[in-house]
Amino acid sequence: YLRRKVRTDRRPGLPIENPLLFYPRYAADVVVKHIKMAKVIWRMARLRRKLKSDPQARKYMDTALTPVVDGDLDDLEMFSVTQAARTAADKARKRASAVA
Structure with a gap:
C-alpha cells in the first residue's frame, strides 16, 4: 500500500x-x-x-450457514431458475442416490 x-x-x-x-x-x-x-x-x-x-x-444462523438437508435441491430457488441449474440439481441428486 x-x-x-x-x-x-x-x-x-x-x-x-x-x-x-x-x-x-x-x-x-x-x-x-x-x-x-x-x-x-x-x-x-x-x-x-x-x-x-x-x-x-x-x-447465529442464516440460510448460508444452515446445514444441508436432502430437500435443499428442491426448495432453493437457485436450483430451479435456469435449465442449467435444474440439470446440475438433477446430477447432484443422481450422485447422492448412487452414493447412498
Missing part, C-alpha cells in the same frame, strides 16, 4: 522536482496513508472485539 517514489523518476520532458517541495509532500502522503490504514485497522479491531464479546455470536 506504500509506493516508493523517487524524485528523479519523471516522464520525459518534465523537469526534476525541487527536493524542498517533493520530500515534504511525499512525507505528508506517507503519513496520510498510514493514518487511513490505521483507521481501517482500528475499525476492524473494534468490530472483532464486539463479535468476540457477543455471547450470541456462536448461535
Whole structure:
C-alpha cells in the first residue's frame, strides 16, 4: 500500500522536482496513508472485539450457514431458475442416490 517514489523518476520532458517541495509532500502522503490504514485497522479491531464479546455470536444462523438437508435441491430457488441449474440439481441428486 506504500509506493516508493523517487524524485528523479519523471516522464520525459518534465523537469526534476525541487527536493524542498517533493520530500515534504511525499512525507505528508506517507503519513496520510498510514493514518487511513490505521483507521481501517482500528475499525476492524473494534468490530472483532464486539463479535468476540457477543455471547450470541456462536448461535447465529442464516440460510448460508444452515446445514444441508436432502430437500435443499428442491426448495432453493437457485436450483430451479435456469435449465442449467435444474440439470446440475438433477446430477447432484443422481450422485447422492448412487452414493447412498
